[in-house]
Amino acid sequence: MDKLGVGRENGDLIRIFPVKPSSPSSFTILRLFVLLIVFIFIFNFYSRSILEDEENLNLRLPSQDSVSKQLPQKLSSEKLWEAPFSDGLHPCVHPTSRYQANQGGDHYITVRSNGGLNQMRTGIADMVAVSRMMNATLVIPELDKRSFWQDKSIFSDIFDEDHFIDSLKGDVRIIKKLPPDLVSVPRARKHFTSWGSLGYYEEMTKLWEEYQVIHVAKSDSRLANNDLPLDIQRLRCRALYHALRFSPSIETLGKKLIERLRSHAGKYISLHLRYEKDMLAFSGCTYGLSETESQDLTLLREKTNHWKVKKINSTEQRVAGLCPLTPKEVGIFLKALGYPSSTLIYIAAGEIYGGKTHLSDLTCRFPNLIFKEMIASEEELKTYMNHASQMAALDYMICVESDVFIPTHSGNMARAVEGHRRFLGHRKTITPDRKGLVQVFDKLESGQLEEGPTLRHLVQHLHHKRQGGPRNREGAPDGIRGRARFKAEESFYQNPYPECICASKHHQHE
Template structure:
């Protein structure tokens, strides 16, 4: 959501358009009825970008009957596309409606001023609403009272497992439920998924049990406070039991805040996720169990704030080790710990330039394989001094 909004700010600049405050998706799996102003600080968004792009809250009345084009912008498109094909639509239309905003703008090879605009929009202008910010910072204070804490983005909710087709560690009944959800969700295009193949390739979120093994192997003591940034965990307490036995100080927003404090947000998935986003950005260590949209956004935000420690699990390599544990050919202990620590030495958010496309890929897959702009905003959002990334621009 954040990435799509900020990309549309850049697109509006490219095609010399006034941007109408985006409508949020209300038809997703979570059926969230939140409006833009429920999640973000609308006034600040408009005012802070006033020198870059004109933004209005609603389509002006004089355009109510204007000719409109509904356009699916091509994914990962650059300047030539927007200033050519899309800008030519102004010859026949007065209003252009972007049917989708996800991954519509290229990660790389854009003018420096456009890249810097994306930075300003994402890291400055797109603040969360004041009431979300207020409660989130209260949650951060309460977490800090336990000491330095890990924010664990535990992507083990029903929608994630159904979408990815990952059923390792689940019962046959649970696996069947997830399959039915996937088959009955029309806009999820891939229906037939081999769960085992997904897992071996590293495409599945780590299970709560696997996260516990990872954290223990990395050397975190059992009294480490862990903030669980997540919705309802599929399988509930039974899935969390092993992780909780290793790390008893597992805390969620539901534990940190009273029911009265959470009530205004509790029925809105995006607003609850916004609370998790802020607590995760401010954590001492951030660890995502899966590299989804929110995990990438938080990781990039932490890079922007000074390369705060973010451990990105090597899921493919870890699954190989976890399978050995399951077979009994490897035991937890010093050897496993040394192996996992070595695997993650260079996966902790240290400064590096954004990765380009994977060698050998072509067409759309080439763009898809690039590291996302907001996952690693270097070098576009950070200045360099003596070959070291030092300051934000």
């Protein structure tokens, strides 16, 4: 810019302000004035952004005074352990008056159940219902031996096979093996659609015109969560909660371990700590891990063929609430809920990734952590070693019977245990709001928040309706269309209310 108050742009002269000779002092004042305008603009812009961020968080931090007025400094012991109010509700799985006894049938369904223990359990319950709808005899399913856990167990190693067959004889005919004369006949090999309805399976009965045996390659998620006949929904509950009892040896040891936990402390929390290598690799969650550990998990994900998503943004996963809580986060969470450091916590999990290094962030707050190896002898566990599904069955029993159950991720076991506890009387199940907690933990990390009354208020406020109390099953979120909505609905096995949980005897037999 020259003395004429004219600037040049692309060779053309542009008048910027009226031409006047300016003294050094007036030029300095002008510069200060421009800087002031810029500063005010930046201040307003960032103030608005900060306010918008605070609104989006939905975590308006209360003052220390308001916190002390709203909450007692410590919750009473009774409040910490008591189950949600569910007066009058009770399990109801009896067939309705319209239900007809099993008619048998000369058609057969063979099944290969896929996944880990609880994925197989719910899949088997689904296949019982499918066999009923298709008027077929169910052959005892073959269990998955190719999953991440490489468990070679057969059905009778995990479940009481005779009890399973006998308890469902009024619903479905079940046999241990296909009749010899049918072993070599051609079978219809079928991938039944996910989230199938009654109409779909009635359509599938056309297969009987050409085949006597149908082989089902996958058992998980074969049935819709909703809009099935009441008797089919109750049959699913009878199959899962009554018929699929664990083998006598697992049942006996599981009850012993529960008694030992009770004799040690009376009450205990079961914590499904999904901080295991497979879970972290599958979800792509690396928060709090070293660079070497992160690369180790990425390598495992890339090498696992059936894990379809190979590139995952760990930060985005965590912010969306899709990562399991870390041991450190669990410790902060439990303390904020009000549980004392002396609380007995049973860890239901496989090997924790990073071992004692990562676990120490939890044990420093809650030293009374118990693993099954601490309450069972080497001799007692010898039979189950190297059989992940059998070990998971022991964990499942201990979790169902605990005073409080807390899952750190919403996987198959977490959903199955929550549903079973609801079925048995809405036992206390605290489901962490992982998306909300990430925002709280980040405030702690940045120094905007400290452990104390404000943190307790935030965490307890986030979870006062996440204690396992009675509620209707949730549908798909708004905006999801087509078949995707079926997958987005809450699992029937996570919340079998109202079909399998009744408020009166009239509803039980309707």
